Amino acid sequence: MRATAPGEGSNAGERAMPMKDPVAADETAPSGDTGGPAESLPYGPLMARMLPTMHRAFLTLNRRLALPVLHAGLAPFWCLPVSGYMAILRTRGRTSGAVREAPLGYVIWEGAVYFWAGFGAKTRWLRNIEADPHVEVLLPGRSISGMAEVVTDPGERLQAGRALTAAMGLVGAAALGVNARSASDQELSRRTEGLPLVRVRPTGIAAGPLDPGGRAWIAYQLVALWASWRALAVLIRVVRRRR
Numbered sequence: 668m669r670a671t672a673p674g675e676g677s678n679a680g681e682r683a684m685p686m687k688d689p690v691a692a693d694e695t696a697p698s699g700d701t702g703g704p705a706e707s708l709p710y711g712p713l714m715a716r717m718l719p720t721m722h723r724a725f726l727t728l729n730r731r732l733a734l735p736v737l738h739a740g741l742a743p744f745w746c747l748p749v750s751g752y753m754a755i756l757r758t759r760g761r762t763s764g765a766v767r768e769a770p771l772g773y774v775i776w777e778g779a780v781y782f783w784a785g786f787g788a789k790t791r792w793l794r795n796i797e798a799d800p801h802v803e804v805l806l807p808g809r810s811i812s813g814m815a816e817v818v819t820d821p822g823e824r825l826q827a828g829r830a831l832t833a834a835m836g837l838v839g840a841a842a843l844g845v846n847a848r849s850a851s852d853q854e855l856s857r858r859t860e861g862l863p864l865v866r867v868r869p870t871g872i873a874a875g876p877l878d879p880g881g882r883a884w885i886a887y888q889l890v891a892l893w894a895s896w897r898a899l900a901v902l903i904r905v906v907r908r909r910r
Contacts (some may be wrong), residue, residue: 730888740877740887741805742754742808748836753773755804756802758805759795761798761799767792774830774831774834775806777825779867780866780867781828781866783859787863800816802814805873806875809875813871818863818866825852829850832859
């Protein structure tokens with residue numbers, strides 16, 4: 668889960684930033700450019716070899732499926748406990764300055780939003796944050812602007828990381844090979860070693876899919892038109908039967 672990249676801490680709306688390519692290959696997340704050996708990430712040998720392929724697959728899925736679904740305000744049908752919860756994180760490209768969007772698994776813990784940087788320290792959206800920590804997060808029910816930073820406190824990392832991994836459902840369990848609800852602190856720490864945990868502290872309100880300029884109205888309008896058509900068809904049948 669970013670709808671508009673805020674400026675200097677302002678509550679920028681969805682229309683305030685030029686939307687170029689939201690998943691351009693140079694600065695978006697997730698990125699296969701880990702910038703280091705795959706062994707630095709908490710994945711097994713097979714998973715490590717698959718990272719470049721996963722990178723390309725994620726880019727395609729993000730552009731063609733995840734982002735359109737979340738932009739359409741259909742997150743309640745997409746984000747479920749089993750499949751995991753997703754939000755859109757919006758950052759500024761570190762070289763272009765354009766808005767970059769990444770759909771990510773998230774959790775809200777102690778008043779902040781948390782994400783794993785799944786491709787390690789060189790995850791491209793994480794590198795964008797290092798250049799400009801002002802971000803926006805489009806959550807299923809609301810949207811915020813905030814300041815992002817990597818969590819360094821071990822206690823916070825363990826507790827928020829456990830909540831985040833659990834919120835990612837089967838995806839989180841499969842990627843990390845651990846059940847966050849039953850794993851020991853030592854096992855969870857080992858499984859997530861090398862993955863930066865990013866915290867976004869809210870600073871304001873951002874525009875979401877249901878706000879002016881959003882796209883959710885399209886899906887809801889289609890549902891309303893379908894329901895109206897069905898109701899009209901039933902009414903016509905009733906009238907014909909009475910004749």
